[in-house]
Amino acid sequence: MAFAGRLRSSLPLVSKILRSDSLSAANGSAPQRALLYPIFSDSEFSRNYATATGKKEEKKVKLPLALFGGAGNYASALYLASVKANVLDKVESELVDLIEASKKSPLFSQFAKDLSVTKDVRLKAINDICAQAKLSDITKNFLVVATENGRLRDIDTITKKFLELTMAHRGxxxxxxxxxxxxxxxxxxxxxxxxxxxxxxxxxxxxxxxxxxxxxxxxxxxxxxxxxxxxxxxxxxxxxxxxxxxxxxxxx
Missing domain, CATH: 3.30.429 (Macrophage Migration Inhibitory Factor)
Structure with missing residues (x-):
């Protein structure tokens, strides 16, 4: 099944999770974290995300253009991590497919923007979507960190900024x-x-x-x-x- 198809088929998981009595009423332990690195503030995210997976930096990467603001910081950090892992085109394709699939799912859009949904529920949904859609580690890590920091609602803006960087990278x-x-x-x-x-x-x-x-x-x-x-x-x-x-x- 193509990536976009897998992604669309995984979006109903959000509905299932949101309707889960055990999760909506849970006050106990949080689901297992998909990442082993801490939650960063927006000011720290840009300089820390690229090395957050614990891999040693092998090369220095320069941004093709300077972006500003919270969305710019996230997009810049994602670009650096993608280039260092040699998966820039793959991450770009995955984010574009994610945005297109989410446009066809009002439930996902509501889920991403509704701040009343607890962090545990958000993380569970994102991890399940990433697993079923078979997203790359870089994209998965990015989505999880964005979810933890309450930035999932800005995924459209961050993706647009990221595309500005990839286009500049290709000239x-x-x-x-x-x-x-x-x-x-x-x-x-x-x-x-x-x-x-x-x-x-x-x-x-x-x-x-x-x-x-x-x-x-x-x-x-x-x-x-x-x-x-x-x-x-x-x-x-x-x-x-x-x-x-x-x-x-x-x-x-």
């Missing part, structure tokens, strides 16, 4: 193109080639299309820090401002 630059209807293949290719010429050699453009009928027509391209707005809506607003501007008769 990829995302260009978001918003149109009313999907671009025809030929126009998509021409736009991608144009953007590639702008950034030059050494980097690769990754085109992401979005549909937004409110722009009326044309397109909007978000590329790095630049925004090229060539939508009909924006042109109409510009024309409206021009028509409403006072006329200087003396210059006629």
């Amino acid at each position: 990829e630059v995302t260009a978001i193109v918003t149109t009313v209807i999907p671009l025809p293949p030929e126009e998509e290719r021409e736009l991608k080639e144009t953007l590639q010429e702008i950034i030059g050699q050494g980097k690769k453009v990754k085109l992401e299309q979005k549909i937004n009928t409110s722009i009326l027509g044309g397109l909007v391209v978000e590329f790095g820090e630049k925004v090229f707005d060539m939508s009909i809506r924006t042109r109409a607003r510009q024309m409206e401002r021009f028509l409403r501007a006072p006329i200087d008769i003396g210059n006629l």
Whole structure:
């Protein structure tokens, strides 16, 4: 069974665990911890996670870009651990599949964001999901630590930050193109080639299309820090401002 299929089939475990009378009422011993390292605060997480598994560091890894905030710290630590273990692509794929599968499970989303669910219940659910989905040790350790620190609700944001790092690692630059209807293949290719010429050699453009009928027509391209707005809506607003501007008769 493919990874995504295994992951989707494991999500019902959350429902079973949440409905377990023994767990919901438990005040006794916690389930066995999946990790043998301590819980880190957000400020400590970034510098400690990469060596938390107890393995000796064999090489130093530099981040391809600097991220800030709690989500940035978690994503950076996960990146460092993944690169050192030579499983960056695998961890990226697992996180993306996890996010996609969780979007199809309202129960999992509620479980991740509901802070009233006890830590023991969260850990039990995450460990069971990781086991059934056969996640790599790095991904499993990350999810468990995030769960212990109450950061499971931020998994979407952390994953987005992590993807920023993996893309920078591969020299990829995302260009978001918003149109009313999907671009025809030929126009998509021409736009991608144009953007590639702008950034030059050494980097690769990754085109992401979005549909937004409110722009009326044309397109909007978000590329790095630049925004090229060539939508009909924006042109109409510009024309409206021009028509409403006072006329200087003396210059006629």
